[in-house]
Amino acid sequence: MMNQSHWENVYQNKPVNQVSWFQQNPKVSLELIEHARLPKEANIIDVGSGATRLISELVALGFYNVTVLDISRAALAKAKAQLKSLHRDVNTFEWLVGDITQIDLDIEKYALWHDRAVFHFLTEREQRQAYIRNLHSSLKKNGEFIVATFSLDGPEKCSGLPVVRYDVEGLVKTFGPSFELLETKTESHQTPFDTEQAFVYCRFKKIRS
Numbered sequence: 001m002m003n004q005s006h007w008e009n010v011y012q013n014k015p016v017n018q019v020s021w022f023q024q025n026p027k028v029s030l031e032l033i034e035h036a037r038l039p040k041e042a043n044i045i046d047v048g049s050g051a052t053r054l055i056s057e058l059v060a061l062g063f064y065n066v067t068v069l070d071i072s073r074a075a076l077a078k079a080k081a082q083l084k085s086l087h088r089d090v091n092t093f094e095w096l097v098g099d100i101t102q103i104d105l106d107i108e109k110y111a112l113w114h115d116r117a118v119f120h121f122l123t124e125r126e127q128r129q130a131y132i133r134n135l136h137s138s139l140k141k142n143g144e145f146i147v148a149t150f151s152l153d154g155p156e157k158c159s160g161l162p163v164v165r166y167d168v169e170g171l172v173k174t175f176g177p178s179f180e181l182l183e184t185k186t187e188s189h190q191t192p193f194d195t196e197q198a199f200v201y202c203r204f205k206k207i208r209s
């Protein structure tokens with residue numbers, strides 16, 4: 001509950017382009033998604049989506065089975081408002097308010113799971129295990145999974161909360177042998193406050209049921 005009220009407070013009080021993780025153009029995510037070569041009808045979930053521009057970019061690319069999940073209701077309200085301003089029909093998407101370590105997701109539904117800057121908030125082993133259980137059960141066989149976290153030279157906190165930083169090896173070890181590493185990228189994210197944050201991205205494939 002504390003976690004949820006933290007995020008509600010952020011999205012109720014800050015403009016979407018005044019949070020450190022704001023990106024005008026989520027280009028690394030889009031590049032990795034393109035490499036997954038998904039059909040347009042693919043089920044995609046963006047976990048801890050916030051008010052990211054990624055959703056409208058996915059729509060512009062022709063994807064329509066998109067699930068937008070966040071612990072904050074206010075975040076999703078802002079994401080919907082953004083899409084409405086682009087004259088998109090928000091009812092074609094699935095909107096889920098919930099904690100990714102607790103929510104029940106449909107089994108083997110998704111061809112792609114995307115997470116930028118959410119997994120790194122899971123500082124407890126049990127939280128990470130719950131996340132990975134959800135990831136594993138809701139991804140289709142051969143489904144892909146893109147995760148972006150602060151890298152080892154990134155900040156120790158995000159939104160005032162402690163994070164776990166990773167390198168590629170750490171992510172591979174954390175997600176375990178059910179996931180095969182396909183590709184990695186790094187990014188120096190320029191925040192709206194003219195500071196930089198080092199990110200590592202990995203694209204994985206689920207290889208074991």
Ligand SMILES: C[S@@+](CC[C@H](N)C(=O)[O-])C[C@H]1O[C@@H](n2cnc3c(N)ncnc32)[C@H](O)[C@@H]1O
Pocket residue numbers: 003007021022023047048049050051052053069070071072075098099100101115116117118121158159
């Ligand atoms: C740093 S922001 C990143 C937002 C978005 N992914 C982006 O790249 O712009 C982290 C997001 O994760 C959400 N979040 C944090 N903990 C979560 C959890 N346990 N389950 C679901 N969402 C969570 C927050 O509300 C917030 O929108």
